[in-house]
Amino acid sequence: MFARVVGFLLLVLLTGLSLSAAQAQRQRETPYWASIASGRAMMRAGPGRNYPGTWLYVRRDLPVRVLEVYQSWRKIEDPDGTSGWMLVNLLSDARTAIVRGDAPRPMHERPDQASPVRFRAEPGVVGRLSHCSGGWCHLDVRGRAGFIRTGHIWGIGRDETLS
Amino acid sequence: MHDLTLKDFAGHLGESYTVEAGGTAFALGLEQAQELPASGRAGGSFRLEFRGPFEPILPQAIYEFRRGGEAFEIFVVAIGRDAEGTRYEAIFF
Numbered sequence: 001m002f003a004r005v006v007g008f009l010l011l012v013l014l015t016g017l018s019l020s021a022a023q024a025q026r027q028r029e030t031p032y033w034a035s036i037a038s039g040r041a042m043m044r045a046g047p048g049r050n051y052p053g054t055w056l057y058v059r060r061d062l063p064v065r066v067l068e069v070y071q072s073w074r075k076i077e078d079p080d081g082t083s084g085w086m087l088v089n090l091l092s093d094a095r096t097a098i099v100r101g102d103a104p105r106p107m108h109e110r111p112d113q114a115s116p117v118r119f120r121a122e123p124g125v126v127g128r129l130s131h132c133s134g135g136w137c138h139l140d141v142r143g144r145a146g147f148i149r150t151g152h153i154w155g156i157g158r159d160e161t162l163s
Numbered sequence: 164m165h166d167l168t169l170k171d172f173a174g175h176l177g178e179s180y181t182v183e184a185g186g187t188a189f190a191l192g193l194e195q196a197q198e199l200p201a202s203g204r205a206g207g208s209f210r211l212e213f214r215g216p217f218e219p220i221l222p223q224a225i226y227e228f229r230r231g232g233e234a235f236e237i238f239v240v241a242i243g244r245d246a247e248g249t250r251y252e253a254i255f256f
Contacts, residue, residue: 046223046238046240046254047238048238048254048255048256049202049204049256050254050256051254068225070225070236070238071166071167071255072166072204072205
């Protein structure tokens with residue numbers, strides 16, 4: 001009985017959180033940044049399950065830019081510039097970024113070009129963003145973190161700050 | 164904007180909606196409102212069919228459809244054209 005009550009309360013709590021997140025998404029102005037929340041997320045040609053799938057994304061945390069909002073669907077653009085529609089449930093508000101360019105990018109100890117380089121991130125590496133300002137972002141790549149120039153990543157606006 | 168349902172349209176067949184595109188207002192008449200098999204969509208699955216002027220053909224996009232004092236944002240796709248005008252479909256699935 002106790003387990004059932006706890007389970008029910010948990011369900012109510014999770015449903016409430018989910019509704020709040022959906023509500024928050026609805027009120028956001030486009031464009032805004034998001035990331036793919038699921039390990040398998042289908043992009044479609046239009047905002048409905050009846051529209052053909054164009055790409056299947058199998059990369060959780062990939063940053064995307066939300067261009068349009070329509071009911072439970074979001075028109076997104078991926079780092080390569082491909083755009084299409086995805087169910088809002090497959091997206092997260094978590095801010096992530098992908099390393100761009102042709103060569104590994106230095107990840108510094110501090111947001112300062114002269115600070116030591118902790119490691120170098122290969123192009124295509126995805127990490128969690130935080131503390132972006134002055135042309136630098138703190139990027140956490142599965143536990144290894146450092147500061148990277150915003151010009152070396154996709155997932156943050158040119159003059160955007162993030163705390 | 165709430166999740167649209169078939170009830171929002173089923174009683175309005177034959178009515179005209181005003182749609183603005185490129186600074187011009189067009190009249191699109193609602194010709195069909197049909198239930199579709201359940202897809203898991205909140206509010207149920209359904210399709211609408213509108214008929215607009217022969218020209219221009221509105222590109223696939225979200226438009227604001229105004230009916231009386233109400234406004235609905237609807238993603239429509241042109242699906243055909245005959246002497247009576249251009250048909251557009253909106254699917255909620």
